Amino acid sequence: MAAAGLPANGPRAIVVVREADGRLRDLAWAPAADTEVTPVHLDEPDGLDVLRHSTAHVLAQAVQDVFPEAKLGIGPPIRDGFYYDFDVEKPFQPEDLGKLEKRMQDIVKAGQTFRRREYSSLDEAKAELKDEPFKLELVDIKGSDDAVDESDVSVEVGAGELTHYDNLNKDGERVWGDLCRGPHLPSTRLIPAFKLMRSAAAYWRGSEKNPQLQRIYGTAWQSRDELKAYLNRLAEAERRDHRKLGTELDLFSFPDEIGSGLVVFHPKGGVIKREMEDYVRARHIEEGFQYVGSPHITKEGLFHTSGHLPYYKDTMFPPMELEGANYYLKAMNCPMHNLIFRSRGRSYRELPMRLFEFGTVYRYEKSGVVHGLTRVRGLTQDDSHSYVTAEQAPDEIKHLLNFVRSLLDDFGLDDYYLELSTRDPKSDKFIGSDEQWERATKVLEDVATESGLELVLDPGGAAFYGPKISVQAKDAIGRTWQMSTIQYDFNQPAGFGLEYQAADGTRQEPVMIHSAKFGSIERFFGVLVEHYAGAFPAWLAPVQVVGIPIRDDHADYLAEFVAKLKKAGIRAEVDYSTDRMQKKIRTAQQQKIPFMAIAGDDDVNGGTVSFRYRDGSQRNGVTIDEAVAHVVEVVRSRVNTGPSAA
RNA sequence: GCCGCCUUAGCUCAGUCGGCUAGAGCGACGCACUCGUAAUGCGUAGGUCGACGGUUCGAUUCCGUCAGGCGGCUCCA
Known part of the structure; x- marks a missing residue:
């Protein structure tokens, strides 16, 4: 390649080639017939993925050098880096990372080459991998021809043939190897800059029922400068972190005395919160909503009727018993609003009927997931419910989506996308018939598509009572959070026996559309702090x-x-x-x-x-x-x- | 919930290989200074070293449990 005058080193090095069908191949690949291929450079997305995946292999080799008993899990590239999972006696300690990094440097310097080798049979693969139980499981999964398209597994075994990559030293001796579909860099020398970031536990193949492996996260870049720039971006993100700014700017705190995930807003945070509330209250009124109110606790029967206790109990605070009844803190406001709707006979002339309130709800989030203002146990939703006829539903959803977009716009948030969450037909966590789900999903999908916004599908992510569109916004560290939601609900109206009298005198069941524009005041507040890095626009600033x-x-x-x-x-x-x-x-x-x-x-x-x-x-x-x-x-x-x- | 790490003054952090009165900077308070665009100087107060048990002559330090935090995983209506 050097002879052909093409870059073989540096950030623009050609590391793999792409076939006409998009498949990436090692440089050493010898096609059966003459084929047109395009070179892939290290610094383009596919090139970086290959770099990161090869670096994951180097990590795995280093781990097995330092901890010979370590068993291999999987090691795919991810955004900005890679990870590799291992089964080890003792979890990695922070100081292990330094040791492993040093060993990796040696491997990189040694200039090992990656050699692809195809297994002739499943049995051959299994014989070679007899000491790697997790790899054996992957081979078996592949053998059973099931789930090979799952992204986590496909990095290792891929589709079609079953292949292995051997690492060869300068003398051509095999020093290490791993079951892998590839492709890889020609040599470990082409890894210009990497760093191990942290270790953490992760469930094997992502299931809570499986054993936990120890995962090491790393990052790898086409040049030292790019690595440095990435680390700078992380440091910058840390400065924007709302938890840090919340203390520095005296906006809010989480007193231990109150409990995990329960926030108090200080006067300066209170100003911003009030600006948000004033804004969204006024906007709801403008958009045809009626302001209502409801209590924080209720007898359990209500949440049975709504379906929350059967389907959502794990996330609710345990009940308190008094006067022979069980009372629950509310985790959602919708059942209360249904009772307002049902409090007297309703006419089709009243529809769409739109009820809105700041509803404070309590959710028993697992201890490991509570996170600053973005994942709390007590939160206030700007929650509304539109009761409409089935025919009115598409227009109402459009109306709500426009409302949400104008709100995000007014607060200056522009880095977001829509997510369409649907049910998993294989799961029993969702109520309702196939036809109901299909109809509701279609309505939401049409409106979302029509909006022209980026739309990501989220199969299985729906609420138990219906599909939803949500707005996902990024925080400083690039994690996305669900903000606004619009949900189509055909279940609760039936459960509550909601009805209105139609023009022809018959009684009809309304459709209920849930929506929250900020989502939760707390989470929106947190994202807002990070978006502006604490330098709020003048209209929101606590002191102007x-x-x-x-x-x-x-x-x-x-x-x-x-x-x-x-x-x-x-x-x-x-x-x-x-x-x-x-x-x-x-x-x-x-x-x-x-x-x-x-x-x-x-x-x-x-x-x-x-x-x-x-x-x-x-x-x-x-x-x-x-x-x-x-x-x-x-x-x-x-x-x-x-x-x-x- | 699971795994690892962490918890010392309001904040950020030293420190104690188990031993008299635990330190710094910022912040707060006081005094002096009265100054034109990112830190004036001096002084004072402030800590049951997260909580509770255990080991020990002695625990902030070692062990255990719990609480809280951080990073992931799982979950996320």
């Missing part, structure tokens, strides 16, 4: 303007300015601390306050203030009236960028 006097005796002047701002509805204060001006600026900067209004002798004499914006830009000598109008305009406009002098 801080007055910074240059000398103490300028404070009174600023107090008058701040009073005018407050009168105009702006959240403003004067920094009366004994710090020097420079320190006050630093403090305001760290608190990410959008406007600093500085005043010294010049401003007092001229009847002006000097703005310093969050981005460091300045506008000096702005008259008081102009300054008030400026702040009011920025806040009122709800722009999500700036402010800045630029």
Whole structure:
């Protein structure tokens, strides 16, 4: 290849080739007949996958060198890296990673080549792999011709022939090998930069019923610079982490005394929360919803009727018994709203009937999954239920999706996609007939497709009572969280015996559409903090303007300015601390306050203030009236960028 | 829930190979300084070393249980 003048080293190295049908092949591959192939470079997505998969092999070899008794699981490439699962006597300790990394460096430097070898039969493979119980299981799965398309397994065994990769040293001796479909880099020398990140347990083949293996996560890149850039991105993400910013900006906390997953909002967090609530309450009214309210606990019968106790009990807090009845904290608001609908006879003229409330629900999330504001045990949903005729359902769903999109837009969130969660027909965790599910799913799918937004399918992810569309947004670390949801429910109306009187005098069952626009206030809040890295747009900022006097005796002047701002509805204060001006600026900067209004002798004499914006830009000598109008305009406009002098 | 790691002042973190009064920076408070765009100086207060048991002459340090946190896995209406 070098002879052909093509890159064999560096980030642009050609590492594998792609056949016309898209299949990737080793460079050493010798096709049976002349075939057109395209080169795949290390730094393109497929090339990086190959790099990461080969690095996973290097890791596995290192692990078996250092811990000879370790049994191999699987080791696929993942986003930004790879992992490999092992069955070992003792879980890996953090210091083991350093040892393994060193051993991997040696393997990389040794320039081992990957040699593909095809097994002639299942028995041959099984004989060679007799000491690798998990690999044997994979061979058996393949032998039974079942589930080979499962992505986790296919990395190892693939479709068609069963192959093995041997690692050969410089003298052509076999030093290690692994059952694998490939393809691989020509040599371990082509691994330019990698790092082991962490170890964790993972269930074999992803099932809780299987034994746990020890997984090591690593990352690998086409160059040292790319690795460094990746590590920088992780560090940046850490700075945006809402749990860290929540403390630094004094927004919220999770007191141990209250319990895991239960948040308290501090005054500054309370401002943002209230802005969110005020916004979404007003918007619901505009969109035709009626504001209602319901209690936090209820007798168990209600949750039997709704289907929650049979289908959702594990996620509910255990009951409390009083006066001979069991009371449950509510995990969902819908049953309550159904009772409002059912409280008197309903006419078709009332439909769509839209009920909305901030419903605080409690869910017993498993201890290992509670996570900051994004996975909590007590949360408030901006929850609504639209009761409609079956014919009205598509339009109502469209209406709700538009509502959700405009809300995300107003809060400046643009990095999201839609997910369509459907039932798993093989599972018994879903209520209702095939026809009902198909009809409901079709309605949601049509609306989602029509929206033109990116749509990802999520088979088996539906609620027990019906399919849903959800908005998935990313947090700082790239994890996606479900935010807004729209769910089609044909079960609860039947369970509750909901009905309305139609124009022809008959009694009909309405369709119920659940929707939450933020999803939960807590989770949306968390994602918002990370999206803005704590530097909230002026309209959301807990403190919008801080007055910074240059000398103490300028404070009174600023107090008058701040009073005018407050009168105009702006959240403003004067920094009366004994710090020097420079320190006050630093403090305001760290608190990410959008406007600093500085005043010294010049401003007092001229009847002006000097703005310093969050981005460091300045506008000096702005008259008081102009300054008030400026702040009011920025806040009122709800722009999500700036402010800045630029 | 499972596996691993972690828990020392409000925050970030030293430290104790089991031994008298456990340290720092930031923050808070006080005094001095009165200053034009990211840290003025000095001083003071603040900790039953997550909780409870055990081992020991002696435990913040070792062991166990629990709670809370972190990273994954599973789960996620």
